[in-house]
Amino acid sequence: MDAKELLLTRRSVRSFTDKRVDRDVLKEALRVSTYAPTGMGRQSPLLVCVSDDEAIETLKKLNASILGMDIDPYYGAKTIILAFGKAERVTCVEDATSLLVYLGLALYGEGIGSCWVHRMKQVFELPEGKKLIESWDLPEGYVAVGSLAVGYPDGEHPTVAERKKDYIIYK
């Protein structure tokens, strides 16, 4: 796909088929995402790719509980990718966000849909969330910044909303 087309046509996908994303395609998109810019080029974030059904169920349930709604905030996705930032970095949130933005684009380039899901910091502050993350035995010093629901899009590609006026101001 052409670069500009990629940027202009990627949309958040909120409906996925039951088919799990091809492992090699997923791995390559994750690799590409690590080329995203990070503060001082430190490559400080960490990505966790979750395919384990039980862990996905827990993430869905806890995220929904923070939202206070009985829904699946991951839209039935069978893969969830979490981005963690290094807490000690002043660009902790920006760095992890940067990787998730790249990842959304890299996945879309391969025909895979994704949607941002927030509230991750709160998820891992809940007792069950703490238990889950402890079971993963991640390196120390990281904080969850965001996540992507990932899967093959079910249905038409979402249309783009008109961009707001005055998004850009020239000085």
Add this chain to the structure above:
Amino acid sequence: MDAKELLLTRRSVRSFTDKRVDRDVLKEALRVSTYAPTGMGRQSPLLVCVSDDEAIETLKKLNASILGMDIDPYYGAKTIILAFGKAERVTCVEDATSLLVYLGLALYGEGIGSCWVHRMKQVFELPEGKKLIESWDLPEGYVAVGSLAVGYPDGEHPTVAERKKDYIIYK
């Protein structure tokens, strides 16, 4: 340019020629950046494209003063693009970051270099920074999240640093 090539080869540029970036190319890259994902599709951020020499001098000076170093943190760039997030949004930082990531890619696709420069919130908390932003008469409720130094690259395209091991963990 091919989409994957764009993602893999964009690098931060820290040396710019004296030539100011073509206005139409800049405007188009800024337009493309507004297609970046934002929390709940709210399009909450705001971009300010600064070409005014005096304002650029002030931004450079104030940013350097926070850094505590007598350098130009914008590497001689003649265009600075600031991203503001809407303070009331929980995704304030993520949304503004998302646009800057898209913008860096859109600019690179057109042969224009850019580099993230942080410390923007602090810049506008300084008396001279407050004065500058008040003179711009921006809409209420926005907070500066980050900025890009923008210009035509001077010299070779920067090489990519090897990606760290264990950037991605599979669960």
